[in-house]
Amino acid sequence: MxxxxxxxxxxxxxxxxxxxxxxxxxxxxxxxxxQNPASLLADNPLCKVPSFVTDDGLALNDSPVICEYLDHIGTGAKLFPAPGPARWQALAIAVLADGILDAAVPRRGASMLPQDEGRQAADARFKAAMTRAVDALEGMDLSGPLDIGKVGVVCALGYLDFRYAHEPWRPGHPKLEACYEAQMQNPIFAETKPG
Ligand SMILES: N[C@@H](CCC(=O)N[C@@H](CS)C(=O)NCC(=O)O)C(=O)O
Structure with missing residues (x-):
């Protein structure tokens, strides 16, 4: 793989x-x-990471499907619950967490370009989406064992710490902070901090 x-x-x-x-x-x-590397383009015409190739040579692009594939072949406790309320709850959280990144990542890219009125409006829209999604996650049920929703939450909040430390997310979000700090004890997160 x-x-x-x-x-x-x-x-x-x-x-x-x-x-x-x-x-x-x-x-x-x-x-x-x-840098449009040829090796990445060979597996992902969208030229994005992550791009994943199975042992059978199938290219899977987009982190949700890659995570689901890895969870399917893995022998540890499942992170994608079987269809039912627990699955929809986990996926609802995962989508909000990914949505934070879908705003935060391009927002950062755009911040490095010359600013004009259009870019400032786009920045404000991305920022508002990030803020609303963090607020929404604070109101969701983050108890229970590790699942794909919590994986997304830790990676999204870790990215905010990494790239948006000047816009701290912790104030007003004690449940999220407690969830994040507890999950960061897990080596799968402690050993994968961005940098
Ligand atoms: N929906 C994709 C998003 C992947 C993505 O946007 N990756 C960024 C890096 S954090 C990227 O490769 N950006 C390059 C580009 O958009 O050209 C996923 O979940 O994997």
Whole structure:
């Protein structure tokens, strides 16, 4: 198995954390999508990381499907619950966590470009989405064993600490903070901090 990898990508971190949870090993191929590396393009025409290739040679792109594949072949406790209320709850949380990243990652990229009125409006919209999603997660049930929702939450909040330390998420979110600090004791997260 092969993973096109970046140590700063929170989406990659989700996949690596799931693999570690199951004790799965795979080849890590360092990739910077901004440089359009040929090896990444060969597996992902979208030129994004994570990009994953199974032992059968099937390229899977997009962290949710990569995580689900790894959880399927893994022999540890399942992170994707079987269809039923626990699954929908976990996926609802996972989607909010991914949504934070889907705003935070392009927002950071755009912040490095020359600013104009349009970019400032886009920045405000991304920031508002991030804020609302963090607020929404605070109101969700984060109890229970580790699942794909909590994997997403830890990777999203870890990315905010990494790239948005100037916009601290902890004030007003004690449940999220407690969940995050508890999960960070787990080596699958402690050993995959971005950087
Ligand atoms: N929905 C994708 C998002 C992946 C993504 O946006 N990755 C970023 C790195 S954090 C990337 O490769 N960006 C390069 C680009 O958009 O050109 C996932 O969940 O894997």
């Amino acid at each position: 092969k993973l096109h990898f970046s140590g700063t990508s929170p989406y990659v971190r989700k996949c690596v954390a799931v693999a570690k949870h199951h004790g799965l090993s795979m080849e890590h191929v360092p990739a910077n999508p901004a």
